[in-house]
Amino acid sequence: MPELPEIETLARQIRPRVCGLVFSQVTMTEPTILKTSAPILKKELPGRKVQTIFRQAKFLVFELSGKLNLWFHLGMTGQLFWAGPEFPRDKHVHAVLEFENSPQGLIFRDIRKFGKIFMSNGRADSWPEGVKPFAKDPLELSRENFIEILRRRAGKIKSLLLNQRVMSGLGNIYADESLFEARVHPRSKPARLSAKRLENLYFSIRKVLELAIQHGGSSIDDYIHADGRRGDFQNHHKVYGREEDPCIDCGARIRRIRLSGRSSFFCPHCQKF
DNA sequence: TTAGCCCTGAGA
């Protein structure tokens, strides 16, 4: 569930706390989370300084001294937060990253274990081995690029928005919210939508993402901030999770359909093909 | 393009 706004929020919160710190000790208890061997990570991280932290697609990337980079993907239920030794190490805590001269460290906790930690060498923006590069996100894309990318694809608009090789950053929640904002039906085919409507969708996506970042993301089940607080944007969802509720615009009942194996919430009256 | 898989907790 952590999508672009949630990862961006985390990056902004973790950056001022962690940049400049030097890793001291690393504890890994769940091998499936780690896409780099635990012994290598335990050996490589201590002594390295965190230089920058940024978001790339739905990944949180730490650029370290000595041309080493640490990539986090939170999957569905992943949490990365700043806590001291008093925080209970329950069975869902899979990694603890500690720093020199700091009583607090970073805890990686993930109930469903869809999250992953990767390591890469060289430039911070070069993708880790074994990860097929993700596409640009809608905040990076120009309006012209956005329209061109969608127009040359077959398939339904919602499925394309969820496909991280088409564009990255959107997940089920923000795809539904953006399509509602643009009044576009999730089963629409982009090739059949006018340039004007695609342009409208482009600006709707950016508006929804930026508003969600301002609200610190959405906390539905597990997503929390680096300090343990929750995001607020779930209170502003207009269609996601609102099946049978009245549309805030026209009063029609919000419907739910299955698309790409995911629930899609939309207003059958407002959202047109 | 779609189905199934990974995974766990919540709710029926």
Place this chain on the structure above:
DNA sequence: TCTCAGGGCTAA
């Protein structure tokens, strides 16, 4: 005990 939630990968 069964079903559902879904990010991203793989196989058909």
